[in-house]
Amino acid sequence: MKNDASSVTSALQKLLAQQVERAGGWLPFDRWMAAALYAPGLGYYANASRKFGAMPQSGSDFVTAPEMTPLFGRALAAQVEEALRQTATDQVWEFGAGSGALAAQLLSALGQQVQRYTIVELSASLRQRQQQALAAWGGRVQWVSELPERIEGVIVGNEVLDAMPVKLLARKDGAWHERGVALRRPDRCPLAPDQPPSPFTWDDRPTELRPPVQVVGEHDYLTEIHPQAEAFVRTLADRLAVGAAFFLDYGFPEGEYYHPQRHMGTVMCHRAHLVDPDPLDAAGEKDITAHVNFTGIALAAQESGLETLGYASQGRFLINCGLVQRLEHAGLAERSAAQRLIAEHEMGELFKVIAFHRGRFWDALGFRTGDRTHTL
Numbered sequence: 001m002k003n004d005a006s007s008v009t010s011a012l013q014k015l016l017a018q019q020v021e022r023a024g025g026w027l028p029f030d031r032w033m034a035a036a037l038y039a040p041g042l043g044y045y046a047n048a049s050r051k052f053g054a055m056p057q058s059g060s061d062f063v064t065a066p067e068m069t070p071l072f073g074r075a076l077a078a079q080v081e082e083a084l085r086q087t088a089t090d091q092v093w094e095f096g097a098g099s100g101a102l103a104a105q106l107l108s109a110l111g112q113q114v115q116r117y118t119i120v121e122l123s124a125s126l127r128q129r130q131q132q133a134l135a136a137w138g139g140r141v142q143w144v145s146e147l148p149e150r151i152e153g154v155i156v157g158n159e160v161l162d163a164m165p166v167k168l169l170a171r172k173d174g175a176w177h178e179r180g181v182a183l184r185r186p187d188r189c190p191l192a193p194d195q196p197p198s199p200f201t202w203d204d205r206p207t208e209l210r211p212p213v214q215v216v217g218e219h220d221y222l223t224e225i226h227p228q229a230e231a232f233v234r235t236l237a238d239r240l241a242v243g244a245a246f247f248l249d250y251g252f253p254e255g256e257y258y259h260p261q262r263h264m265g266t267v268m269c270h271r272a273h274l275v276d277p278d279p280l281d282a283a284g285e286k287d288i289t290a291h292v293n294f295t296g297i298a299l300a301a302q303e304s305g306l307e308t309l310g311y312a313s314q315g316r317f318l319i320n321c322g323l324v325q326r327l328e329h330a331g332l333a334e335r336s337a338a339q340r341l342i343a344e345h346e347m348g349e350l351f352k353v354i355a356f357h358r359g360r361f362w363d364a365l366g367f368r369t370g371d372r373t374h375t376l
Contacts, residue, residue, distance in 0.1 A: 008042055008047050008049070008284045008285070009282055009283060009284050009285055011042055012035075012036065012039060012042040012043065012283050012284040013199060013200075013283060015035065015039055015042060016032065016035055016036070016181075016200070016283060017183060017199055017200075019031070019032075019035060020181060020182060020183055020200070021183070025182055025183065026180045026181070026182050026203055026205065027180050027181045027182075028167060028178060028180045029165075029166070029167060029168040029178075029179055029180055029181060029279075030165040030166055030167045030168075030227075030228065031165070032180070032181045032279070032280075033165040033166065033279065033288050034165040034228075036279065036283040036284060036288055037163065037165070037287075037288060038122060038123075039284075040124075042284055043284060044283075044284055044285070044286060044287055044288070045122070045123045045126065045163070046122075046123050046124070046125065047125065047284060048125050049061075049285070051098070051099075051126075051287070052064060052067050052098055052099040052101075060272075060273070061270050061271050061272060061273065061286060061287055062270040062273060062287060063273070064098060064101075064158060064159050065102075065158065065248070065314075065341055065347065065351075066098070066099070066101035066102035066105060066158065067098075067099060067101050068337040068340060068341065069334050069337035069338055069341070070101075070105050070334075071323060071326050071327070071330065071334055071337070071338050071341075072102070072105070072318070072323075072338075072341055073101070073102050073104070073105020073106050073108075073109065074105060074109050074326060075318045075321040075322055075323040075326065076102075076105075076106065076156070076246075076248075076318075076321065077105065077106050077109035077110055078321045078322050078365060079246065079317075079321050079364065079365050079366045080092060080106060080110065080154050080156065080246070081109075081110055081113060082362075082364065082365050083154045083243070083244040083246070083357075083364070084110075084113055084114070084153070084154055086244075086360070086362045087153075087154065087242055087243045087244055087357070087359055088242075089152050089153040089154065089242060089243050090113065090114060090115040090116070090153070091114065091115060091116045091117070091118065091152060091153030091154070091243075092106060092110070092114050092116075092117045092118070092153055092154050092155075092156065093117075093118045093119075093120065093151060093153055093154070093155045093156070094106075094117070094118070094119050094120070094155075094156050094157070095119075095120045095155070095156070095157040095160045096120070096121065096122075096157060096158075096159070096160040096163065097119045097121060097126070097130050098126065098130075098158075098159075099126075099129060099130070099133060100129065100130035100132075100133035100134050101133070102156070102158055103117060103119060103130065103133075103134055103141065104133060104134060106156070107134070107137050107140070107141070114140070115140065116140060116141075116142065116153075117137070117140055117141045117142070118141075118142050118143070118144060119141065119142070119143050119144075120143075120144055120145070120146070120147065121143055121144075121145065122145060127143050130143070131143070147235060147236070147239050148239065149239060150239060150241050151236075151239045151240050151241060151243065152240075152241050152242050152243055153243045154243055154244050154245070154246070155236070155240070155243065155244070155245035155246065156245075156246050156247075156248075157245070157246070157247045157248070157249075158247075158248045158249075159248070159249055159250075160247065160249070161229050161232075161247055161249045161251075161292045161297065162249050162250060162251070162289040162290060162291065162292055163287070163288075163289055164226070164228045164229040164232060165228050166224040166225065166226050166228070166229075166267070166290045167209065167224065167225050167226075167227060168180075168222065168223075168224055168265065168267070169207070169209055169210070169211060169222070169223055169224070169225060170204050170220070170221070170222045171215065171219075171220060171221040171222075172204065172220050173220070174218050175206065176206070176207055176209065176210060177204035177205055177206055177207055178204070178205055178206075178207035178209055179202055179203075179204050179222070180202075180203050180204070180205065181200050181201070181202065181203065181280065182200070182201055182202075182203035183199055183200065183201070184198065184199055184200055184201040198280055198281055200280045201280070202280070209225065211223055211225060211258050212225070212254060212258070212293075212295075212296060213254055213255070213258050215258050215260060216260045217260045219260070219263060220263065221260075221263045222263060222264055222265040223257075223258060223262070223263075223265050223266075224265055224266060224267065224290050224291075224293075225293075225296075226290075226292070226293055226296055226297075229292065229296070229297060229300075230296050230297065230299075230300035231300075233297055233300040233301050233304070234300050234301075234303070234304045236301075237300075237301055237304030237305055237306045237356075237358075238304060240306065240358050241358065242358055242359050243357070243358060243359070244309060244355060244356065244357040244358070244364075245306075245355060245356045245357075246353060246354075246355045246366075247297070247353070247354050247355070248314060248317075248351060248352070248353050249292045249351065249352065250291055250292065250347075250350045250351050250352070251291040251292030251293060251294050251352060252291060252292075252293070252294065252352075253293075253294050253295045253311075253372075253375045253376050254293055254294075254295030254296065254376070255295075255375070257291065257293045257295070264277075265290075266290050266291035267279060267288065267289070267290045268288075268289060268290075269286045269287060269288050269289075270286060270287040270289070271285060271286035271287070292352075294311060294352055294354050294376060295376045297354060298311070298354060298356075298373075298376045301356045305358070306356040306357065306358055307356065307357055307358075307361060308354070308355070308356055308373055308376075309355035309356060309357045309361070309362075309364045309367065310353075310354070310355050310364050310366065310367025310371045310373055311352065311353070311354045311355075311367070311371065311372050311373045311375070311376055312352065312353055312366065312367050312370050312371055312372055313344075313348060313349050313351070313352055313353075313370065313372070314341065314342070314347055314348055314349075314351035314352060314353055315341070315342035315343065315344060315347075315348025315349060315351075316348075316369065316370035317353040317366040317367070317370075318341055318342055318348075318366075319342060320365055320366045320367065320368055320369060320370070321365055321366050323338060323341070323342060324342075326338075352372075353366060355367070
């Protein structure tokens, strides 16, 4: 497996170097991130390495809520069931279904209320694993690699928005630059003695791009903007004829995202359940993510005709959906995992849930207490 990983990294580095050269020696970070994650057969989400698992001994890199405990999916199912009923639909759409664990949990909990479960998945290797995990549901589950012209039903996306490529903006000496990737020239960019060899380096160029709000102060500042995630939401809004969409991810509203003290940005990498800040190292072997600007996501949806159902912390949302009551008959391990989902110092506060709808508004279960839409 180690040799396979090294081979993937080597091939991906060659591909990335070619892209940098074809771009004139400088590649914007969003294009770098897109290739590092999604280049066919080589990018992190497109290669055969294991991604999801509870412990590093499994060869996995990180764990998401559905892998931690099935109680996550069962609680979310309460909200999905209500949304299906309120929108008079019988289809569920999931974006980026990962291991297939959440799909299995929702299908088990919702039964025949879901006549079709469609997974939108770009990764052929993940699609194959999902098909194995969901074989018991037969033809009720289908896969597509792109959005159809019309969608009816309830959409779910758990940790999808954070994996969409972002642009990096760096303010240096009061001037804004876009941060991109260039090929390293040893005479200009020497490596530190303990730094592993890499053919790539950061390169900043002046830009007219700006964060959506003014960042107070004149200090150097690194941050992200999210044109791809916002474009995705606009496209989704154009295609959603009737239904609702629920996205669960880590991030902040705009005022917190661009806080003057958050001057190092939010891009981070995950490998073997460890976090590191260097996406240029070992491309293809690790996940690259950025926190979500939920204000930008909400504005993109509203400008495209969707209305906001609610916005809340994950902890409050899952409690509203009955997670605590489900713990009454749970074992110790499940109770411990569920606590991580809702505890403020774990995933309960950092992770948020935002929902949109097309059609008649209703008082959605997950947002009945603790709604924070006013903070967006």
